[in-house]
Amino acid sequence: xxELGKPMRNCYPLPGPDFTYGMYMHKRDGGVPEAIGHWDAVxxxxxxxxxxxxRDFVAMGRxxxxxxxTKAREFALYYGYMxxxxxxxxxxxxxxxxxxxMTFGKPPRPPTPFFDIMQHRYKELWMEEQRARTRVQHMVxxxxxxxxxxxxxxxxxxxxxxLPVKEESFWxxxxxxxxxxxxxxxxxxxxLFWAS
Numbered sequence: 454x455x456e457l458g459k460p461m462r463n464c465y466p467l468p469g470p471d472f473t474y475g476m477y478m479h480k481r482d483g484g485v486p487e488a489i490g491h492w493d494a495v496x497x498x499x500x501x502x503x504x505x506x507x508r509d510f511v512a513m514g515r516x517x518x519x520x521x522x523t524k525a526r527e528f529a530l531y532y533g534y535m536x537x538x539x540x541x542x543x544x545x546x547x548x549x550x551x552x553x554x555m556t557f558g559k560p561p562r563p564p565t566p567f568f569d570i571m572q573h574r575y576k577e578l579w580m581e582e583q584r585a586r587t588r589v590q591h592m593v594x595x596x597x598x599x600x601x602x603x604x605x606x607x608x609x610x611x612x613x614x615x616l617p618v619k620e621e622s623f624w625x626x627x628x629x630x631x632x633x634x635x636x637x638x639x640x641x642x643x644x645l646f647w648a649s
Contacts, residue, residue, distance in 0.1 A: 504541060505538075506538040506539045506540070506541055507538070507539055508536065508537065508538060508539070509537045509538060509539045509540075510532075512537045513531070513532055513535055513537045514528070516531075516535060516537070517531040517532070517535075
């Protein structure tokens, strides 16, 4: 039972003062003085091993189609001739060198001239563009009004140029044609009638 006037204890007893929480590091367990006084330098490898990337079949397939390959044999010959490898996206993680002049992150946008903002220069430029656009639209409307051209659509074109009337074909198979048989046919005529 819990003690009277005290909360119930539902936790484990803590270990003694000689207990180390976390992972014990034999080499670096010198505390703050060692952390401040020593640099953790990583020695470079003598011969970095170059990773062989797998073949990029998607890029090779696109290039083969661009070259005009359509059959399986042509694709196989192209794959044997061209060897395109996948790009190593983690090249910097695996010890690659950074290209000269490479900057990480997003480049800053060019600065906005504050003097132009104060004088409403951008508003004036926009207004000039709108005026020029309306002038061009008025000129186009005047040209259309002078020439009198109305833009045709399919309906107006079919009204002025009707489609030719399709002539109905009265051709039938020979066996469905009505043939007048004589009233008293001879055996030769009967034979000729059934042969046709």
